[in-house]
Amino acid sequence: MNKNILKNTLNPFAYVFPLYILFTFFVLFAETYKYPGIFSNYFYIDAKYFVYLTPLLGLIYIVLQRGSGSLENILINLFFKINRVAFLLLFLLYILILTLESANYPNYIFSKYHFHPDGMLMILLFNLALYLTDLFCYEINEKKIKPLMFSLSKKNTIFAFVVILFSFYFFKNAQFTLNHAIASNAYVFSHIYDDYDSKMRRRWGFFYDYMKFVKDNTPEDAVIVIPPHIRPWLSAGNDSLVRYFLYPRKLVSGNETNPPDRDYDFVIVAKGLRHVEDEMYGWPKSPVEASTVLYINDDDLSTEVIYGNFDPVQKVYEWGLIRK
Amino acid sequence: MVLYFLISIVLFGVGIVELIFRKAAITEKIVLGFLLGNGIFTLLLFLLGLAGFNYTFLNVFILVTLIGPIFYTTIRFAILKSAIVKKNGVEVLFSQIRKFINSLSRLEKFIFAFIVFILFSALLSGFYWPVRDWDALTLYDFRARTILDEGNLSVFHLSNYYISHPPMTTFSHLWVYIAAFKYPVFIYVFYYLSLVYCFYRILIKFIKRKHASIFTLLLVIFFPLYEHAGIAYTNLPYTTYIILGLLYLFCWVKNANKGFLLISALLVGLSTWTRSTEPIWVLALLVCFAMALYLRQFRLFVFYAAAVYLIRIPWLNFVSNITQVSAFTEAASLNYPQQIASTYNFNMLFEVLRYFWDNSMKHDIVLLSAFLISVFTAALYSRKNLKNILLSLIIVLGAYSLLLVGSYIYRLNQTYANWIQLGESLRRISMLFTPLLLFFTAVNMSDLKDNKEL
Numbered sequence: 001m002n003k004n005i006l007k008n009t010l011n012p013f014a015y016v017f018p019l020y021i022l023f024t025f026f027v028l029f030a031e032t033y034k035y036p037g038i039f040s041n042y043f044y045i046d047a048k049y050f051v052y053l054t055p056l057l058g059l060i061y062i063v064l065q066r067g068s069g070s071l072e073n074i075l076i077n078l079f080f081k082i083n084r085v086a087f088l089l090l091f092l093l094y095i096l097i098l099t100l101e102s103a104n105y106p107n108y109i110f111s112k113y114h115f116h117p118d119g120m121l122m123i124l125l126f127n128l129a130l131y132l133t134d135l136f137c138y139e140i141n142e143k144k145i146k147p148l149m150f151s152l153s154k155k156n157t158i159f160a161f162v163v164i165l166f167s168f169y170f171f172k173n174a175q176f177t178l179n180h181a182i183a184s185n186a187y188v189f190s191h192i193y194d195d196y197d198s199k200m201r202r203r204w205g206f207f208y209d210y211m212k213f214v215k216d217n218t219p220e221d222a223v224i225v226i227p228p229h230i231r232p233w234l235s236a237g238n239d240s241l242v243r244y245f246l247y248p249r250k251l252v253s254g255n256e257t258n259p260p261d262r263d264y265d266f267v268i269v270a271k272g273l274r275h276v277e278d279e280m281y282g283w284p285k286s287p288v289e290a291s292t293v294l295y296i297n298d299d300d301l302s303t304e305v306i307y308g309n310f311d312p313v314q315k316v317y318e319w320g321l322i323r324k
Numbered sequence: 325m326v327l328y329f330l331i332s333i334v335l336f337g338v339g340i341v342e343l344i345f346r347k348a349a350i351t352e353k354i355v356l357g358f359l360l361g362n363g364i365f366t367l368l369l370f371l372l373g374l375a376g377f378n379y380t381f382l383n384v385f386i387l388v389t390l391i392g393p394i395f396y397t398t399i400r401f402a403i404l405k406s407a408i409v410k411k412n413g414v415e416v417l418f419s420q421i422r423k424f425i426n427s428l429s430r431l432e433k434f435i436f437a438f439i440v441f442i443l444f445s446a447l448l449s450g451f452y453w454p455v456r457d458w459d460a461l462t463l464y465d466f467r468a469r470t471i472l473d474e475g476n477l478s479v480f481h482l483s484n485y486y487i488s489h490p491p492m493t494t495f496s497h498l499w500v501y502i503a504a505f506k507y508p509v510f511i512y513v514f515y516y517l518s519l520v521y522c523f524y525r526i527l528i529k530f531i532k533r534k535h536a537s538i539f540t541l542l543l544v545i546f547f548p549l550y551e552h553a554g555i556a557y558t559n560l561p562y563t564t565y566i567i568l569g570l571l572y573l574f575c576w577v578k579n580a581n582k583g584f585l586l587i588s589a590l591l592v593g594l595s596t597w598t599r600s601t602e603p604i605w606v607l608a609l610l611v612c613f614a615m616a617l618y619l620r621q622f623r624l625f626v627f628y629a630a631a632v633y634l635i636r637i638p639w640l641n642f643v644s645n646i647t648q649v650s651a652f653t654e655a656a657s658l659n660y661p662q663q664i665a666s667t668y669n670f671n672m673l674f675e676v677l678r679y680f681w682d683n684s685m686k687h688d689i690v691l692l693s694a695f696l697i698s699v700f701t702a703a704l705y706s707r708k709n710l711k712n713i714l715l716s717l718i719i720v721l722g723a724y725s726l727l728l729v730g731s732y733i734y735r736l737n738q739t740y741a742n743w744i745q746l747g748e749s750l751r752r753i754s755m756l757f758t759p760l761l762l763f764f765t766a767v768n769m770s771d772l773k774d775n776k777e778l
Binding site for chain 1: 429430431445446448449452453456457458461463470473506544545547550554694698
């Protein structure tokens with residue numbers, strides 16, 4: 001037994017997989033502390049490929065593993081044992097981090113604790129990759145298949161290549177699915193008492209509040225002129241979208257530059273939400289005859305009534321409602 | 325109340341499954357019960373609406389009670405002549421579950437725990453979020469809310485936009501709202517759960533349980549599918565119906581059990597009730613036709629086509645009546661080969677091929693490569709299973725080809741500006757390829773595993 005350990009200590013292959021594990025952890029921790037992508041900036045290799053390669057290297061390790069007393073096996077088994085505990089702890093820690101982020105504000109974790117949660121996700125995925133390799137090794141050992149029975153046969157080569165493809169596919173998707181699953185759970189638990197309005201506001205932002213404002217200030221049989229369906233009014237000018245919030249009110253699409261020229265009761269005042277040159281924001285662009293103009297502030301949702309005609313040059317706020 | 329509606333709809337579906345597919349396991353019956361129950365119930369709501377049915381709470385409650393508990397009880401007692409719940413049935417079920425869990429290896433336990441975590445996350449989101457995505461608000465949910473307010477189908481006459489897609493998901497939202505529940509997104513999670521579960525159940529008919537669990541994990545981890553479990557679009561229900569329809573059809577080809585054929589027919593038909601523009605249902609008909617000819621049982625194809633068309637035709641006729649245009653009917657589609665031939669243009673074809681590659685095939689390249697490797701290797705070394713290998717190739721490449729041809733026809737009928745914006749839509753439709761590729765790669769690879777020539 002001691003002779004074997006001594007012999008394998010001098011075998012460079014004994015250290016490949018353990019060193020690879022240490023190196024990958026180092027790179028991923030560096031990316032978490034500094035910023036994700038730092039490794040590719042210097043070495044032109046995305047760090048996530050180390051995670052994708054783990055099952056392949058694990059497979060090679062399984063194929064080439066020596067007897068149970070080898071130093072490589074001792075080191076690897078030690079890493080796997082530590083990883084089993086670390087995976088669970090890291091998983092719970094990641095849930096906690098995302099919950100804190102959801103309960104506060106975006107970028108809270110980085111601003112307070114100075115590390116990137118995205119980087120932590122890659123560490124978690126690497127833990128997962130090692131844990132899966134550990135489980136596969138256990139399965140192989142359960143069957144008590146002697147390592148020397150493995151060879152580079154055609155079947156094994158084909159299977160190995162397919163394993164690489166599936167590994168790439170698995171981790172590429174796991175990155176998004178796992179993150180989305182954990183983040184969405186974290187958000188739900190930290191906002192469990194949110195009402196319908198808060199949830200819609202989360203998705204639509206001020207546009208939802210604006211639609212509520214228009215709905216609350218117009219009767220159901222009103223005819224409302226909305227902006228044309230072009231940038232920057234792709235939301236406020238989309239009659240199908242606006243109709244969802246304002247039905248059964250009738251909607252009429254206005255012209256980009258001229259004042260509304262049809263029978264109507266109200267006209268939307270909309271800045272626009274899609275990116276354009278500064279001078280293109282704002283609608284209507286011409287004065288409109290009105291009895292009142294009700295404005296809404298998109299910062300604090302306060303409102304203000306102005307009596308008289310609408311003048312685009314003298315708007316109080318960028319959003320509002322013109323009453324004929 | 326929403327629980328009562330849901331259980332009744334599932335019972336309705338289970339009743340149908342009991343009639344045509346008795347040998348299925350109880351859990352498979354429940355899952356198929358949801359798929360068939362919800363699909364056929366929504367179709368029924370639509371047909372009744374055409375006949376003047378008023379969508380009030382009382383009317384829908386009576387309807388749900390008739391088709392749910394009463395229909396199911398009638399099926400069990402009068403037709404099947406068996407008890408609703410067998411003596412000690414629940415005990416037996418729990419002991420089977422316990423036995424199943426105890427038989428799992430460490431790897432399988434981890435895989436199932438991981439899958440359960442992902443499915444639980446999807447379920448949590450499904451019950452939490454309201455309908456909030458763009459197309460859902462502008463079309464599917466708007467129709468549901470308007471039908472709820474007006475009590476009739478007048479919304480379909482508002483503009484052609486509101487008849488651009490069949491209303492399966494609209495009526496799904498409607499019964500949830502009638503049941504006084506504000507968040508219908510959970511239905512899409514149930515479609516996701518159904519797809520995952522049935523994928524696993526069908527796969528274990530062909531490969532070992534451990535390998536099936538690995539491939540099911542690969543399906544669950546596929547992000548677009550998971551993401552769509554929380555989005556009230558038609559893509560996930562459509563994917564569920566058409567994929568399971570094709571997989572049950574494959575089971576029939578392998579097994580010749582008519583139950584698989586009938587289930588497949590209903591699922592493929594319901595896929596057209598969910599989305600009517602994608603032509604993948606044609607592939608199912610072609611495969612059934614070829615197999616029926618091979619078995620010299622052409623009547624099976626007639627039954628299959630009749631089931632698909634019975635579900636497909638009502639909506640198409642309704643749209644034709646409103647638009648007075650036959651573009652949506654099969655008659656118009658017979659013009660497609662002539663249209664393609666007369667407007668053949670190499671530049672346009674190249675443009676469509678590149679568009680199709682960028683928005684569909686490129687995203688599947690990894691799985692497509694694994695699938696093709698499994699096909700060629702199995703074909704070289706596993707000649708006794710050539711029929712299965714050929715069928716897997718026909719189904720996968722057939723689906724890609726039909727979608728490519730559909731994209732080309734769509735390009736012919738649209739301006740470039742309109743057409744090029746639909747890349748995102750094609751990406752959503754293309755998520756149906758992943759379950760197909762995973763399934764057939766798994767089946768082909770399992771043929772190789774025991775091959776002594778390799």
